[in-house]
Amino acid sequence: MAGFDPQWFATRGFGGHGAALGMRYHAHGDDWAELALPYDERLIGDPASGVIASGPIITMMDMATSLAIWIKRQAFVPHATLDLRVDYLRPATPGKTVIGRGECYRITRSIAFVRGQAHDGDPGDPLAHVAGTFMVVGDVAGMGLDRRIEA
Amino acid sequence: MTIGLPPYAEILRVSVELEDGAPPVLLMPFADDVLGRPGFLHGGAISGLLEMAAIAALQHALEAEGGGAIKPVNVTVDFMRGGRDKPTRAAGVVTRLGTRVANVEATAWQDEREKPIAAARMNYLIVRD
Numbered sequence: 001m002a003g004f005d006p007q008w009f010a011t012r013g014f015g016g017h018g019a020a021l022g023m024r025y026h027a028h029g030d031d032w033a034e035l036a037l038p039y040d041e042r043l044i045g046d047p048a049s050g051v052i053a054s055g056p057i058i059t060m061m062d063m064a065t066s067l068a069i070w071i072k073r074q075a076f077v078p079h080a081t082l083d084l085r086v087d088y089l090r091p092a093t094p095g096k097t098v099i100g101r102g103e104c105y106r107i108t109r110s111i112a113f114v115r116g117q118a119h120d121g122d123p124g125d126p127l128a129h130v131a132g133t134f135m136v137v138g139d140v141a142g143m144g145l146d147r148r149i150e151a
Numbered sequence: 152m153t154i155g156l157p158p159y160a161e162i163l164r165v166s167v168e169l170e171d172g173a174p175p176v177l178l179m180p181f182a183d184d185v186l187g188r189p190g191f192l193h194g195g196a197i198s199g200l201l202e203m204a205a206i207a208a209l210q211h212a213l214e215a216e217g218g219g220a221i222k223p224v225n226v227t228v229d230f231m232r233g234g235r236d237k238p239t240r241a242a243g244v245v246t247r248l249g250t251r252v253a254n255v256e257a258t259a260w261q262d263e264r265e266k267p268i269a270a271a272r273m274n275y276l277i278v279r280d
Contacts, residue, residue, distance in 0.1 A: 017195060055199020058199065086226050
């Protein structure tokens, strides 16, 4: 894979919020990447059932779809999430590792279109479905598309 | 009223600011544990904060009607500005509270509430007590 190797990227550690959640590399292909989020009691969103919160799943899907973009672009180009929609198909099973698969199905100079699914063992029984867009930050070929990094 | 925050809220170091009668405002300090790309908040941490603010607002509204269980159906998050190295606040607004479904919006901001860094729309299923 010329330009961008997600496995190498992941061995450096996701740092920040990804590291705080315990997120790990799982697998990748030409336009997709999979991350793993091992079950951890610190991630619980519903203490009564032990089901993890949806926030960590959004974080994983944001990162998995980001990796898919950099793989497809064959370069690490900084970008910002423009929007992300998540459908919660069912609760994650307590105790099980959640796998998040992100795919970049269309890319332009400044925008990337992504989709993905999360499951906890059986890809045929997904627990979340994701669709979103990302935008390149900084100057794209002199177009001055830098509003995303302004505070 | 009391707002019960889950263990996940501790990773975000979220605390609750309560004002009489108003939906609660959630506060998330800037920390390494919520960092995305260098110098900016992770979009996932902002989303998690927005969802917690939405649920807090919904709990607040439901409590007035006898309470109920809340099940998330979906969320759409728009990211408007990068989250910088300063505290972030978020609050939810229940736009419609039906018998079985609630529509909730939430915004997150840093310096001014009128300049949100992100906003979310959520649909929730409600199982009344």
